Amino acid sequence: MIERHIGLSIFCHVVLLIGAAAVCMPLYFAFVAGSLTVGEVQQVPFPLIPGSHFVENTILAWNEGQFSRLYVNSLIVTVGIVVGKLAVSLIAGFAVTYFRFPFRMTAFWLIFISLMLPVEVRIIPTYEAVADAGGPLRALFEAIGLTGFVADTTGYQLDAALQWNMINSYGGLILPLIASASATFLFRQFFLTVPDELCEAAKLDGAGPLKFFWDVLLPLSRANIAALSIILFLYGWNQYLWPLLFTTEKAMATAMIGLKDLIPVADAQPAWNIAMAASFFVMAPPALVILLMQRWFTKGLVDSSK
């Protein structure tokens, strides 16, 4: 053990206390604001002691913003993102590491390239892709003459059948967000560290690839899956740009969008107390996840950046 300086110790505690205070201060003021009435929230100077209306404001915000519906939407979308991305990337990672087949490297590179462009830089084209998911198929069938052929032989209009609009649907909120290969990459990296003997042994015992995957690889990946689920949960719940674009109906919006709608605009009554009360229940699920599963969360964060 290296020597300790009492002065340094005090300095470090002071720094950390200031840091912790800087984190908590906005949250505390938000809590105070959330516990006042509309009249009280506008007084100068701003009160430092919480009022007694927090529960009242929370219930009001919950009903006013239709959060019963939005919360369920957020949960469905978040769980969809977590489960969808984990499932898709586990099997894709398994395929590129454990199978020899033609174009294996091509597949790997197709997946790898998708790491390069974050969703934010392709907002508009992705919006179009979601608004008209059948478009590429229509163009393809048109080009190879299938549309005309089917229409001539059976009278069935392929063009009309392939109009998939995913705006205001859970699919539209989930699928574009799982179209990135970061998780596939993470599992690939992990599978490469799994000892070869395990696969040899499984093969000797007569296990097929799927049995090996289910009985050996999945149990081994539990820690990685847990850590990644947390990161994906935060990612899904905290989405803002996608729900903002892809939901035009209030009933399909997420909790994050509901909160945004509660922010007072210039001419309206400055009901910041309602907005602040709402911000607490919107940030509650990810905050709880972080507080309760700090160890997994840190592992997930450090791993997923490699």
Next chain:
Amino acid sequence: MPANNAIMTSSEGAAARPRLSLRRSLGSLVRPSEAGLKASHFRRPWLAAGLLAPQLLILLFFFFIPTWKALSLAFVQVDPFGGTMIFVGLENFTTLLSSPEYRDSAVLTLWFTVVQCIATLVIAGLLAFATDNVLRGRAIYKGVILLPYAIAPAISGVLWAFLFNPTVGPFAQMLHELGLGWDPNRRPFDALLLVSVAAIWKHVCYDYIFLVAAFLAVPASVMEAAAIDGARPVRRFLTVTLPMAAPTIFFLIVMNFVYGLFETFGIIDTVTRGGPAGSTNTLVYKVYQDGFRQLDLGSSAAQSVILMAIAVLFTFLQFRAVERKVNYQV
């Protein structure tokens, strides 16, 4: 047994983290290779295709086709009603780059990102140094400082928009009492400052996690040797810990840039909506504004392409950073 040399040498064993070498992997694109294939593997091409299909289909529909569309839209002009398209070559880019608005936005984005990056790193570094040097209460401090990671950029924006709201915000009132004419709705500098504070507040925890881990990874023997040589804690931090954490710091600089460029949309949309007078209209926010509000698809696509180029550059830097980080680990 043909070992998968490019990714992992057998001597590293199961515990070692496989290395991803971009340069070597690029080479493997040209010649057929077994890179990244387990020595013990299966030969069931159709099963493998089935397992890959969901991932590749999702990527096709929501990644490759949109990206290709953005690339092709950037070179045409579309009338707002979506009727006709005319190929205009690089015209979208030249108009864009010569427009003062776009240049302002680029300069502003650069400033915002650089300031955010440096401030976040310095604050996180100080906190991580302090965490490294205290014994008591470490877990509590960590827990509190990590909390903003759970908070969405949009919520961080809402919180700070309230705190510094010129009529009701408690912090704004304090500034007014000091005689400062704080008003982010009217004064461009105030708006930019507010957005930066919200962005930094949200992101310090990210850098902090990595720096704490990096400082902790410095071998005790090295620190003891420095202590025996008479180096005091601050000196040890500057001459031993920091250099050993350099790869992590490089990695964080890249990640902070990525965050500042691409992930601050929620903050800007909730705090300022790009205003006043375009003073917080960063490049990503501008793509959204021009594409969804002004419906100028050609220009918006050209902007997307420029952002894509920046994103690709940062991805390469990120991989370099990760490679170096892995190599330095003792």
